[in-house]
Amino acid sequence: MEKQVLIYDTTLRDGTQAEGVSVSVEDKLRIAEKLADFGVHYIEGGWPGSNPKDMTFFKEVKKLNLKNTKITAFGSTRRSSLKVEEDPQIQDLIKAETPVITIFGKSWDLHVTQALKTTLEKNLEMIYDSISYLKKYVDEVIFDAEHFFDGFKENPDYAIEVLKVAQQGGADFLILCDTNGGSLPTDIEKAFKAVKEAGITAKLGIHAHNDSDTAVWNSIVAVLHGAIQVHGTINGIGERCGNANLCSIIPNLSLKLGYETVPRENIKRLKEISNFVSDILNMPVPKNMPYVGDSAFAHKGGVHASAVLRNPRSYEHILPQEVGNRRKVLVSDLAGKSNIIYKAKEIGIEIDEKDERLTKLVQEIKELENQGYHFEAAEASLELLIRKHLGTLPKYFDLDAYRVLIARRYTDKSPISEATVRIKIENHYEHTASLGYGPVNALDKALKKALTAVYPSLAEVELIDYKVRIVNESGGTAAKIRVLIESRDKSKKWGTVGVSDNIIEASWQAVVDSIVYKLVKDGIKPAGGNKDA
């Protein structure tokens, strides 16, 4: 049977200590429900004495069905000047009515004397009193030995004494914390060995911060040396550089080291969980985040794409679907034929590697990228280009002319943009005009106005993002301008690109690609028959 490691999620407590994170009670409840469904063993919900929001959370979370997941309330040992039963913070922990309470206590002598301004002896009493008192009210008390590894380096006897006292007090778990995140895997190994040699028999765990970029590996080393509870956060968010990232720890332990963490069948939901938390907390997941980042299985170099097509193991440490991610083959000026074959296959077109059109297409892509196009971020434009080369792009309309007027009278609050568009559909011309918030909006509206009578589904297209970049800055005013547009309809988002010396022309190209892509993706037939572009 696989050895079990208990996953203790502190996204809702230490995670919210990350700069830029602000959560409502509702956000916390939604995340708690998701994490429980994912199968973490503990969710640290917050610090009840800290603010009214956390108290409300503990009241509301009781109404949720969190299956086998235990909610824990977090706080500190009693204040040095107060008896444990008189300490309001300790009483708030009890009022949270959770089955588990986690308290942190100082295990670094420097902290005892300088942060708490008390004596080493008194700190031991605070730890013992708090744990033994709280044990009467809850099923489990978890003791976080704050700064354990720093304390162990400077005064190992005292750090170990803290653990002994916590054990005597009745703590169910002793969690060794790398609070400042400065420890390396070798420090973790040394400390865990010493703790065991000192006769500590309580169950151990690890709580690591990522200031040395080693929190994940520190946590795993701890497990290899006897920790059975691992604290961390989704996407590694947390105070300063963050906490140990559960999105790496869980697959490393389960998929690589044979431990049981969350239920095995849920590991394929890892990316979903990562995205969910990221969306709610408004903290984007870095693209290159291992396992769950959008680029974690993205192959850009032609050599990589070619090998991955033959055998994914050649450039992938696991199959992306094992963690709910997906393989991406990017097309850029570093692409070879294999990148295009893969891309074409994704859109349902089989193309032989000896097909001459393929060589021409690769050349054209490299030439266009050299002019400033960037297809990685504009997969819809790339699809249209591939289809055009392979003769599978229908011709929906001909562009005849467009004009944009931007005017501002002295009395106007902001400039007025007006676009006129003339296009040919079948055998007649449509000539439309539209006002817009800006020139691109006006062009987009005028084009849609001209087309929706014939292609009604275009009314569903929304332009949601617009990015402009100068691509050869040394060219001064003659520089090329790249416009990237993101559009969406009810079911999908897509990106298109345009490049020109002129910002309006670059925008126009991206807008037209967006409209044509919508028709292609929906399988719309061109008005008047299926003509190729």
Ligand SMILES: CC(=O)SCCNC(=O)CCNC(=O)[C@H](O)C(C)(C)COP(=O)(O)OP(=O)(O)OC[C@H]1O[C@@H](n2cnc3c(N)ncnc32)[C@H](O)[C@@H]1OP(=O)(O)O
């Ligand atoms: C390593 C960690 O991440 S620990 C968790 C850190 N998280 C937080 O601090 C977020 C929530 N915190 C809060 O809302 C507030 O800091 C509160 C409500 C807990 C305390 O607020 P205040 O009473 O205003 O104190 P303040 O925050 O200024 O200082 C911290 C106090 O906690 C005391 N303290 C710190 N650690 C401990 C401990 N392990 N045991 C007992 N007391 C402690 C300090 O001595 C200090 O008290 P003092 O000023 O009487 O000496």
Ligand SMILES: CC(=O)C(=O)O
């Ligand atoms: C307890 C905790 O959050 C820490 O030591 O980092």
